[in-house]
Amino acid sequence: MKRCAFLLILSFFFVFVSFSQSAPASLPHKDEKVLDARGLVLAPGFIDIHNHSTEGLDSDPLAETQIAQGITTAIQGPDGGSPWPIASWLETRRKDPAALNVAVLVGHATIREQVMGADFKRFATPAEIQKMADLTEQAMNEGALGLSSGLEYEVGSYSNTDELIAMARVATKRGGFYMTHIRDEADKSFEALSEEIEIGERTHIPVEHSHIKLGTVGVWGKAPDYIRIINAARKRGVDFLADCYPYEAWASNIKVIVPNKQYEDPASVEKAIADLGGPDHLTITEFKPNPAYAGHTLAELAKSNNLSPVEMYIRIIREGDAAGTEAGVIGHSMIESDVKAFYRQPWVMVASDGGIGMPHPRGAGTFPRVLGLFVREKHWLALPEAVRKMTSLPARRLGWKDRGVIRPGAFADLVLFNPDAVIDRSTFEHPRELPVGIEKVFVNGVLVWNSGVATGARPGRVLAR
Numbered sequence: 001m002k003r004c005a006f007l008l009i010l011s012f013f014f015v016f017v018s019f020s021q022s023a024p025a026s027l028p029h030k031d032e033k034v035l036d037a038r039g040l041v042l043a044p045g046f047i048d049i050h051n052h053s054t055e056g057l058d059s060d061p062l063a064e065t066q067i068a069q070g071i072t073t074a075i076q077g078p079d080g081g082s083p084w085p086i087a088s089w090l091e092t093r094r095k096d097p098a099a100l101n102v103a104v105l106v107g108h109a110t111i112r113e114q115v116m117g118a119d120f121k122r123f124a125t126p127a128e129i130q131k132m133a134d135l136t137e138q139a140m141n142e143g144a145l146g147l148s149s150g151l152e153y154e155v156g157s158y159s160n161t162d163e164l165i166a167m168a169r170v171a172t173k174r175g176g177f178y179m180t181h182i183r184d185e186a187d188k189s190f191e192a193l194s195e196e197i198e199i200g201e202r203t204h205i206p207v208e209h210s211h212i213k214l215g216t217v218g219v220w221g222k223a224p225d226y227i228r229i230i231n232a233a234r235k236r237g238v239d240f241l242a243d244c245y246p247y248e249a250w251a252s253n254i255k256v257i258v259p260n261k262q263y264e265d266p267a268s269v270e271k272a273i274a275d276l277g278g279p280d281h282l283t284i285t286e287f288k289p290n291p292a293y294a295g296h297t298l299a300e301l302a303k304s305n306n307l308s309p310v311e312m313y314i315r316i317i318r319e320g321d322a323a324g325t326e327a328g329v330i331g332h333s334m335i336e337s338d339v340k341a342f343y344r345q346p347w348v349m350v351a352s353d354g355g356i357g358m359p360h361p362r363g364a365g366t367f368p369r370v371l372g373l374f375v376r377e378k379h380w381l382a383l384p385e386a387v388r389k390m391t392s393l394p395a396r397r398l399g400w401k402d403r404g405v406i407r408p409g410a411f412a413d414l415v416l417f418n419p420d421a422v423i424d425r426s427t428f429e430h431p432r433e434l435p436v437g438i439e440k441v442f443v444n445g446v447l448v449w450n451s452g453v454a455t456g457a458r459p460g461r462v463l464a465r
């Protein structure tokens with residue numbers, strides 16, 4: 001266990017920390033390096049429980065967009081999709097360490113595909129469910145921290161609750177948790193929440209609700225009702241936590257907006273577009289068959305092609321299907337009062353749902369945005385509470401006692417930031433712009449980010465269960 005050998009002198013109100021082990025609150029030894037951190041806040045390194053960097057880590061192990069935010073640990077395998085097999089992925093990561101720590105969940109859809117192959121558009125048989133449970137056990141034994149699902153996506157959406165319960169039971173038995181992108185974040189958000197709570201209640205598995213949101217006009221403003229249901233479940237003993245990214249827009253693929261999967265049915269598409277708030281609320285971020293669509297809203301593309309927004313949507317679906325791909329999109333379909341209500345719940349943590357190379361600004365901006373916008377500018381949260389949501393709260397979900405905290409003996413994953421300056425700079429136009437105000441980041445006691453520059457060190461570890 002590497003302990004930080006620095007003595008940091010801090011003048012900020014809630015952190016005055018000396019963690020030179022042998023000389024607390026006294027002078028540093030003469031060979032110890034001293035940093036003058038006046039005016040800065042020292043916090044545990046940020047733990048991002050929902051991070052999409054499995055591919056990015058191969059090409060960009062320095063993970064600048066991540067460490068520049070103060071992220072020191074990034075959990076992979078969310079939304080039902082994970083590397084497979086878990087053991088070989090962890091081995092690759094061990095041989096080629098990144099600047100930050102990584103860990104992984106096993107994906108429900110990943111396992112479902114292992115068992116059902118291309119024939120996944122149906123409920124699984126009892127024998128198939130047994131196989132999925134066995135593979136969940138294998139993944140947990142190989143080091144996965146839990147099970148993730150993405151029930152709004154193609155493969156996961158054909159599962160039923162019993163299938164998920166069978167897999168969650170195995171994950172519970174192995175000390176894991178269940179992280180879920182629920183079946184619907186739109187008009188049927190409340191039904192989807194009930195299923196999630198049922199899984200938690202029937203299996204006693206700790207639940208992590210991914211990127212909590214209410215994403216269509218029909219459910220806007222209903223955060224208080226959503227919160228009431230979750231608080232009632234927590235009172236009944238469901239170990240329910242959630243995470244939330246600090247934006248009113250989501251990023252996904254173009255098909256997710258049509259919940260009945262009738263992507264070429266004009267009535268279904270028309271309702272889907274209206275539910276988002278209109279065709280100007282949907283922006284194409286990438287589309288291989290026609291890259292010129294990128295950066296434009298569905299409204300703009302419809303107009304320039306002399307089509308209705310519904311016709312334009314169907315054209316993009318057909319062009320994508322013909323090329324075996326789907327357009328990446330950003331949907332501006334949440335409202336601030338809901339985001340604020342969720343952020344103020346003590347059981348809601350910060351997570352990016354971003355990662356290396358993400359075309360949404362959350363990929364490079366999430367943590368500084370919360371500190372700069374929600375804490376300093378909007379006063380939604382006190383600074384210590386925001387830090388807790390980035391550190392000890394995710395650590396609790398992960399079952400970790402020696403990360404996400406600052407104390408002697410804990411791993412020295414640390415971030416030093418300027419509370420008066422910290423802010424995101426990534427935008428929908430320039431999603432990879434780095435934030436400012438994150439001064440220094442240490443991973444396992446090693447400096448990886450130094451005043452705006454990656455040091456090149458890659459001290460990240462693989463954190464297997």
Ligand SMILES: [Zn+2]
Nearest residue numbers: 079181210211
């Ligand atoms: Zn998701």
